[in-house]
Amino acid sequence: MNFFFGIKSLxxxxxxxxxxxxxSHPTRPEYKVFQLKINxxxxxxxxxxxxxxxxxxxxxxxxxxxxxxxxxxxxxxxILDFKNNHYSKLINFNNxxxxxxxxxxxxxxxxxxxxxxxxxSEYPFSMVTKKGSILSPLSSLFSKDADKNILLLxxxxxxxxxxxxxxxxxxxxxxxxxxxEIALTNFLNEYIIEEEFIxxxxxxxTDKYIGIxxxxxxQDNYISLEHTHPPHEYIMxxxxxxxxxxxxxxxxxxxx
Amino acid sequence: MKSLVKIxxxxxxxxxxxxxxxxRPVILNLxxxxxxxxxxxxxxxWRTDNGYSTKFKYSDILGLFFKIENxxxxxxxxxxxxxLVKKIIVSKLNYSNELLIDKDFLNGIExxxxxxxxxxxxxxxxxxxxxxxxxxxxxxxxxxxxxxxxGNGYVGYQSIDGNHGSSGLVLSSLFKNRYRIxxxxxxxxxxxxxxxxxxxxKINFSxxxxxxxxxxxGSILIDVTGxxxxxxxxxxLFLRPIIFNYKDKFFDVYHA
Numbered sequence: 001m002n003f004f005f006g007i008k009s010l011x012x013x014x015x016x017x018x019x020x021x022x023x024s025h026p027t028r029p030e031y032k033v034f035q036l037k038i039n040x041x042x043x044x045x046x047x048x049x050x051x052x053x054x055x056x057x058x059x060x061x062x063x064x065x066x067x068x069x070x071x072x073x074x075x076x077x078x079i080l081d082f083k084n085n086h087y088s089k090l091i092n093f094n095n096x097x098x099x100x101x102x103x104x105x106x107x108x109x110x111x112x113x114x115x116x117x118x119x120x121s122e123y124p125f126s127m128v129t130k131k132g133s134i135l136s137p138l139s140s141l142f143s144k145d146a147d148k149n150i151l152l153l154x155x156x157x158x159x160x161x162x163x164x165x166x167x168x169x170x171x172x173x174x175x176x177x178x179x180x181e182i183a184l185t186n187f188l189n190e191y192i193i194e195e196e197f198i199x200x201x202x203x204x205x206t207d208k209y210i211g212i213x214x215x216x217x218x219q220d221n222y223i224s225l226e227h228t229h230p231p232h233e234y235i236m237x238x239x240x241x242x243x244x245x246x247x248x249x250x251x252x253x254x255x256x
Numbered sequence: 257m258k259s260l261v262k263i264x265x266x267x268x269x270x271x272x273x274x275x276x277x278x279x280r281p282v283i284l285n286l287x288x289x290x291x292x293x294x295x296x297x298x299x300x301x302w303r304t305d306n307g308y309s310t311k312f313k314y315s316d317i318l319g320l321f322f323k324i325e326n327x328x329x330x331x332x333x334x335x336x337x338x339x340l341v342k343k344i345i346v347s348k349l350n351y352s353n354e355l356l357i358d359k360d361f362l363n364g365i366e367x368x369x370x371x372x373x374x375x376x377x378x379x380x381x382x383x384x385x386x387x388x389x390x391x392x393x394x395x396x397x398x399x400x401x402x403x404x405x406x407g408n409g410y411v412g413y414q415s416i417d418g419n420h421g422s423s424g425l426v427l428s429s430l431f432k433n434r435y436r437i438x439x440x441x442x443x444x445x446x447x448x449x450x451x452x453x454x455x456x457x458k459i460n461f462s463x464x465x466x467x468x469x470x471x472x473x474g475s476i477l478i479d480v481t482g483x484x485x486x487x488x489x490x491x492x493l494f495l496r497p498i499i500f501n502y503k504d505k506f507f508d509v510y511h512a
Binding site: 017019021023024054056057101103104105106108114115116117118119120137139140141143145146172200201203215217218219220221222223224226227228229231233234235236237238239243244247 | 296313315317320321322350351352353354383384385386387388389390392394400401402403404405406433434435436437438439440484485494496503506507508510511512
C-alpha cells in the first residue's frame with residue numbers, strides 16, 4: 001500500500017489530490033481517505049469524511065495538511081484492524097494502492113499570486129519499515145539562479161516516534177562535510193539550501209533513516225517541484241546493491 | 257518442473273502469451289540482456305515550440321558508481337517524426353551535468369521530439385553492467401525558470417563500448433489496456449499530454465473518442481483542455497505521457 005503526504009511551509013502552499021480509482025480500474029466507493037498522525041506515542045486515525053472533491057478524487061487542502069500527518073486509502077473495516085496492534089505500528093492495511101504503474105496522488109505546491117508545480121507522489125509501505133541512508137546530488141534539480149532552493153525531506157517510519165537523524169551536505173571530491181542539519185522521523189523536514197552548495201560535487205546524505213528528498217526551486221514567482229530517485233534505480237544489473245553500498249560507505253566515512 | 261515453467265514463461269513465445277492474456281505481463285523486451293554492458297535510456301522529451309526551451313540534467317553514472325574514468329555520453333536528438341536532428345558527444349563529465357536544448361542548439365528547429373542519452377567508455381569493463389540514467393528534464397517558456405520532471409521509462413539501449421544498440425524496448429499486448437491518469441484537470445486553463453512511442457512498431461491509441469497513432473520513435477503533443485477523465489486505451493504495455501498544465505501565465509510539467 002501507499003501513503004500520501006502534503007507540505008506545510010512558510011515558503012509555499014500545498015494541496016494533495018488523491019484519486020479514488022486505480023489507474024486501470026473504476027472507483028471503489030468503499031475506500032475512504034484517512035489521516036494518520038502521532039499522538040501520545042500512538043498513531044491517531046481520523047476519517048476525513050467531508051474531504052471529497054468529486055466521485056473520483058479526495059482533495060486535501062492546506063488546512064488539513066501538517067508536516068507530521070500522512071494519508072491513506074482504506075475501508076472502515078481495514079482501519080479497524082489497526083486497533084489490534086493498539087495503533088502502535090503502521091500496518092499494510094490493504095493492496096488497493098499496489099498497482100503497476102504505481103498508484104499516485106498529485107502533490108501540488110503554489111505561491112500566492114504566482115506559479116504552481118506538482119508531481120505524482122506516493123510513499124510505499126515497503127519504505128516505511130526500513131532504516132538506511134539517502135544519497136542524492138543537489139545540483140540535479142536545484143538551480144544557482146533561483147531566488148530560493150528548498151529541500152523537503154519526508155520520512156515515514158512504522159513506529160510512532162519523532163527520532164532525530166542527521167542530514168549532511170557533503171562534497172564528494174574534497175571529502176568534506178559542508179553542513180549538518182537535523183531531521184525528524186515521521187515528519188516533512190525543510191531546509192533552505194545555500195547557493196554555494198549547488199555544485200556537481202555536492203550531495204545530500206542521511207545517516208540513519210531513508211525518505212523521499214523533494215527539490216523545490218522558486219524564481220521570479222515560478223516554482224518547480226520534483227523528487228530524485230534512489231541510487232539503485234540507476235543500476236539494473238546484479239550486484240547493484242553492493243555498488244551502492246560501497247558508495248554509501250565512502251559517504252559514511254566522510255561523515256563519521 | 258518449476259524451472260521449466262520459468263524458462264517457458266521467459267521465452268519469446270512465453271512472453272508473447274503472457275502479454276496476450278495479461279498474465280504477469282512483461283513490459284520490456286529483454287533482448288538487451290543478450291548484450292554485455294549496456295546503457296539504457298528513456299526517450300526524453302524536448303520542446304522548442306511556442307517559446308519553449310528545454311534543460312537537461314544528467315549524472316556521470318560510470319564515474320560516480322563504478323569509478324570509471326574518462327567516460328562520456330552520447331546524446332541523439334530526433335524530431336517528432338523520428339528524423340535524426342543531431343548527435344553529440346560530451347566528455348569531461350562532472351558528477352552532475354547540464355545541457356540547454358533550444359532552437360539554436362537544434363539547428364533552428366521550433367518543434368518537439370525526443371532524445372536519448374547513452375553512457376559510453378573506451379575502457380575494458382570486466383563486469384556485466386546494465387545502467388540507466390533517470391535524469392531530469394526542465395521546461396522553460398520565454399526564459400522563465402524551468403519546471404522539472406524526471407525520466408519516465410526505458411526505451412532504447414546501447415552497449416557501453418558503442419558497438420550495439422536498439423530502441424523500442426516496451427512491448428505490446430494483443431488486447432488493449434486502459435490507463436487513467438490519476439489527477440484532476442478541472443482547475444487548468446490548458447492541458448497538454450506529451451506521448452512518446454516506446455515500442456518498436458507503430459502504435460495506435462485513443463483518449464475518449466479521439467484516436468491517435470505514432471510511428472516507431474515518434475512523439476505527439478495532444479491538447480486535452482477541458483477533459484477531466486483522461487483514460488488512454490492502447491495495446492502498448494507502458495504508455496504514460498508527460499503532462500503540461502497551464503494557469504494564467506504559469507505552467508507545470510510532470511509525468512502521469
